[in-house]
Amino acid sequence: MIKEPYLVICISTNHMLRAVGLIEKHYPHQLVPVPAEYGYICNTAIRVNGADVAAIKDMLAAKRVAVEGYYRENRRPLQGLLARLESLTLSGNILSIMQKIEKGMDLQKAELVTLLAATGQDMEAVFITADMMRKELISDVVDIRAAVEFSNYCKKNCTYCGLRRDNKTLVRYRMTPEEIIDIAKEMKAMGHHTIILQSGEDPWYTTEKMLEIIRGIKRETNMRITLSIGEWSRDEYKLFREAGANNYLLKIETSNPQRFAEIHPDDEYKTRLEHTKWLKELGYITGSGNMIGLPKQTVEDIADDIILMKDSGTHMIGLGPFLPAENTPLAQEKPGDYDLSLKTIAVARIYLKNVFIPSTTALATLVPEGLQRGLEVGANTIMYNLTPSQHRGNYVIYSDKAVIDLEKTVAAVRAAGRRVPSSLRI
Numbered sequence: 001m002i003k004e005p006y007l008v009i010c011i012s013t014n015h016m017l018r019a020v021g022l023i024e025k026h027y028p029h030q031l032v033p034v035p036a037e038y039g040y041i042c043n044t045a046i047r048v049n050g051a052d053v054a055a056i057k058d059m060l061a062a063k064r065v066a067v068e069g070y071y072r073e074n075r076r077p078l079q080g081l082l083a084r085l086e087s088l089t090l091s092g093n094i095l096s097i098m099q100k101i102e103k104g105m106d107l108q109k110a111e112l113v114t115l116l117a118a119t120g121q122d123m124e125a126v127f128i129t130a131d132m133m134r135k136e137l138i139s140d141v142v143d144i145r146a147a148v149e150f151s152n153y154c155k156k157n158c159t160y161c162g163l164r165r166d167n168k169t170l171v172r173y174r175m176t177p178e179e180i181i182d183i184a185k186e187m188k189a190m191g192h193h194t195i196i197l198q199s200g201e202d203p204w205y206t207t208e209k210m211l212e213i214i215r216g217i218k219r220e221t222n223m224r225i226t227l228s229i230g231e232w233s234r235d236e237y238k239l240f241r242e243a244g245a246n247n248y249l250l251k252i253e254t255s256n257p258q259r260f261a262e263i264h265p266d267d268e269y270k271t272r273l274e275h276t277k278w279l280k281e282l283g284y285i286t287g288s289g290n291m292i293g294l295p296k297q298t299v300e301d302i303a304d305d306i307i308l309m310k311d312s313g314t315h316m317i318g319l320g321p322f323l324p325a326e327n328t329p330l331a332q333e334k335p336g337d338y339d340l341s342l343k344t345i346a347v348a349r350i351y352l353k354n355v356f357i358p359s360t361t362a363l364a365t366l367v368p369e370g371l372q373r374g375l376e377v378g379a380n381t382i383m384y385n386l387t388p389s390q391h392r393g394n395y396v397i398y399s400d401k402a403v404i405d406l407e408k409t410v411a412a413v414r415a416a417g418r419r420v421p422s423s424l425r426i
């Protein structure tokens, strides 16, 4: 437990890593995203106990680690929360948690579980609180990002996913580097600043091919690049980073190692965590997230998922319902619960504060107004799809996947009473 938290922010990732090496020998600490108001000097900050700051300062100065500053971490009081909730009849548990949130106090796991289990007016209060937190920390502008799903081949066999290698019914496709770079140019012309490259784990894309794609996009558009292409080696992550990739999405899906093993025949929980750590070390802004409603998953598991996001300093948190996919081992399972999916977004916002949380395609697939509703309960970004139309219908990670295009995205943003980025030409 970190008390009276301070953030140590270094002038570069290199210095941050040296600082971590020194601090971890003697002091409790956590790695957290640098809050947006500090800019991006190094994207990871080290959270330490206030009582240790003086000693840490001396230690880092002696070892010539360049620290940008030591900042008392903002407690984020939510003034006016209780007044805002006054018209609701709340249970005692929820009310006392709301009092803590109003004062800006940290919540414990049991409290996250209570929030996730809330029903009726209690649940309404969770949604209102999350929306207030989002408004307090982030503007009303919804970040709209576009993805290209460039290959639906996958060498892995995750039991929940329609792209798994044993799904022989799927029509497979892959796009050439030139085709991908052309889409990037189109995105740039539309006013996007970031491109998300997403695919199954497709060995056709060798390290060289990926580098060609990343370098080509940088050269032609200078956009920021988000990779969502599964697990690679540390050296490859490094090469991609050096070639210009900025962000990396690698979801943990569930923080329960047993559940993780059950649904990932080709993957190891420990390895996934290790990769997440490498990505941060290499200076990526990282993304993770979970699926809600996996077989045997509990609300405690979901609270752990959210806590893991904080402890691993993840910036982008994709939370969406599990949806059964035809021709997979989980085809007959129930989809994740809609209210629980919304509460997960809300609790993530309340607990994780200033992070990117998308309102997901999965939520929109479960319930048509899901996209808008997600924005109303804590989400601040939407990722839509610019995969060429002849391929789009084949990227079926789950059945009846909603098609989220720019038009639907903008409609959801406006229906939620929010704004689209002014750079977008629509």
Ligand code: 5AD
Pocket (backbone or CB within 6 Å): 160, 161, 162, 251, 253, 290, 291, 320, 321, 322, 323, 324, 325, 362, 397, 398
């Ligand atoms: N339901 C919901 N999300 C899924 N994904 C894959 N299969 C499903 C499913 N059946 C999501 C996972 C994964 C990404 C490829 O898509 O979160 O990371």
Ligand code: SF4
Pocket (backbone or CB within 6 Å): 154, 155, 156, 157, 158, 161, 162, 163, 164, 165, 199, 200, 201, 230, 397
């Ligand atoms: Fe492949 Fe990713 Fe689907 Fe697993 S979740 S089968 S790695 S595309």
